[in-house]
């Protein structure tokens with residue numbers, strides 16, 4: 053039995069969490085300048101900020117009163133002038149009061165300082181936490197394509213390093229600026245009151261300093277951006293190389309040294325940048341400090357000349373007290389002024405970090421709920437799925453859009469999860485995402501049909517039974533969305549300038565060798581019909597699967613089977629055409645309700661680091677212990693779980709690495725059974741299974757498929773034989789459909805596949821360790837493959 057329900061954590065809470073405020077509300081909008089956006093970020097803390105401002109003004113005021121007390125100590129208390137011009141005896145009463153004041157000022161200032169630090173730390177950390185959550189929530193809403201084209205390390209680095217980098221700006225910089233500005237202004241006013249002539253001497257080089265500082269700031273900002281990019285790169289290398297898969301890959305291919313060298317190189321770059329960053333502006337600050345160090349000497353000299361030459365304007369008197377007070381003020385001015393320059397520089401530098409953060413916050417999720425989207429009611433859904441005139445192409449990746457960008461980073465290692473570019477930053481993503489999305493929206497609204505002159509395809513467009521029945525039930529009026537029949541019959545239709553040239557007839561696909569099918573796209577390219585950059589992952593695809601049917605998808609590797617299935621739960625958005633569930637366009641329903649209706653068992657089931665129970669409850673937080681056990685029994689995994697020392701409380705390990713491929717598969721089947729979706733998408737992964745578990749997985753799958761519409765990317769003969777309909781996909785096109793017998797008679801793609809992959813019906817499945825035959829016998833394979841998770 054599983055242990056009692058664990059305390060509700062983020063993964064197990066039953067009540068849906070309140071929707072996060074849109075990130076723009078937290079951090080302003082794309083069109084606002086960075087400073088305004090930072091102000092928006094701080095706006096929830098207005099009251100505390102006002103308190104801080106008050107504290108700053110009070111302590112600055114107190115600090116600038118001190119020199120006047122000092123002047124009074126000298127001129128009125130210690131050496132009071134008598135009416136006849138001589139120095140009288142010290143006025144001790146006045147001296148006591150003045151000394152009392154001089155003691156009280158630093159004490160009160162220190163107390164105010166403590167309170168101020170407490171407040172600013174709270175404000176800064178609060179705003180930083182808001183920013184981090186806004187970024188996390190925003191990224192969670194991004195579509196799948198964003199993650200396939202962005203390195204995980206880059207995302208992690210922005211959340212950790214960049215947000216951490218702006219911490220000082222948010223915690224102390226704002227108050228530091230305010231404090232120093234007030235101190236500097238108060239000191240200046242006091243200095244002018246004491247002697248405007250001496251003040252001019254102090255100020256004379258300020259304009260020059262300011263100009264230099266702006267230039268230094270620009271340089272520091274550019275350096276900071278490069279430093280953060282390098283940090284992203286390092287995080288990405290760590291993430292890729294020190295994950296379980298990465299370590300396994302490096303060990304199997306003996307690439308550990310290469311990985312270390314890659315890390316060392318980037319680390320060296322990081323060190324160089326850090327040193328440059330720290331050194332930029334140091335000479336400038338040394339000059340400023342030297343100038344301030346020399347100023348008192350210049351002041352004494354000028355004061356002597358002024359007194360001697362009698363050039364003091366308006367009969368002003370330069371007393372010893374005034375000169376002492378002035379130099380005290382002037383030396384007090386030095387520290388806040390230099391600090392102000394440093395802080396302004398930090399702010400300029402931090403803009404580079406804010407820029408990187410806002411870049412992500414400004415990415416528009418390409419797939420969102422449209423206004424007024426309605427919820428699909430799971431209990432009312434029958435589960436009929438239709439793909440209507442579907443065209444799909446993957447959004448251009450960032451490497452393709454930003455020449456030299458990602459390629460220059462040279463970090464990627466490829467692999468299924470990383471087909472997309474491995475760019476260094478998100479810069480290019482929006483640049484191409486927006487036009488792509490805009491173009492798609494245009495096409496969807498412009499009643500544009502992909503042209504085709506492929507008569508062969510007319511025969512290939514499948515409707516499993518009752519042709520047209522489901523088509524008519526779509527919510528959109530047919531005038532808005534022309535039917536596939538219309539297109540096929542050659543009905544004139546608007547042609548978009550971006551549309552590809554006419555495609556060859558389906559016969560072409562049926563006549564070529566199965567193993568050559570992956571090349572079809574390139575053949576077309578050579579013909580000049582579709583350029584490679586315009587290659588469609590799915591083209592002109594229409595099919596209907598009735599509620600409760602099992603549809604098997606077959607076709608060569610890379611033909612688009614996975615892509616096709618991802619359109620149903622809207623993990624990708626069709627470029628043209630529509631996907632309908634019970635006649636309702638998936639774009640018209642909320643993504644949340646769609647996710648409730650569609651379940652997936654992927655080739656590489658993902659388990660997070662946690663107990664088995666926690667992983668299973670991810671499907672439905674309120675699943676009872678009995679339901680969990682029932683699902684595990686149906687998935688043939690219960691007995692295995694209870695055989696573990698910790699039973700249902702066994703920790704699965706990161707990404708489920710403590711479990712075998714077959715165990716993970718059965719757990720993921722149990723998880724989908726707990727979810728109980730109306731539509732199931734199943735990517736059979738027989739090559740990850742061994743003979744011992746194959747039968748258990750197959751049984752589990754049969755139970756999972758029962759009573760729901762299933763799309764199975766089939767790698768088992770029995771799945772195909774049991775299918776109500778088989779769809780043959782080649783190079784993103786549906787080239788044939790029908791039952792096993794019909795397609796065999798046809799002698800096309802499926803017939804070839806059946807002959808080659810399934811040995812004409814003799815082979816049931818190709819497993820990790822053996823080939824399993826339809827009669828139940830197995831023949832071991834040569835054990836050349838060290839681990840199913842390691843690509844060879």
Ligand SMILES: Nc1ncnc2c1ncn2[C@@H]1O[C@H](COP(=O)(O)OP(=O)(O)OP(=O)(O)O)[C@@H](O)[C@H]1O
Pocket residue numbers: 197200446471472589607608609610611612613614615616
């Ligand atoms: N995220 C992506 N970005 C760009 N192209 C992609 C992406 N994912 C897949 N593709 C491309 O789309 C095409 C179809 O891939 P898909 O994974 O759908 O094929 P498949 O038939 O499921 O292959 P397999 O049986 O090997 O899993 C391939 O050319 C592939 O390279």
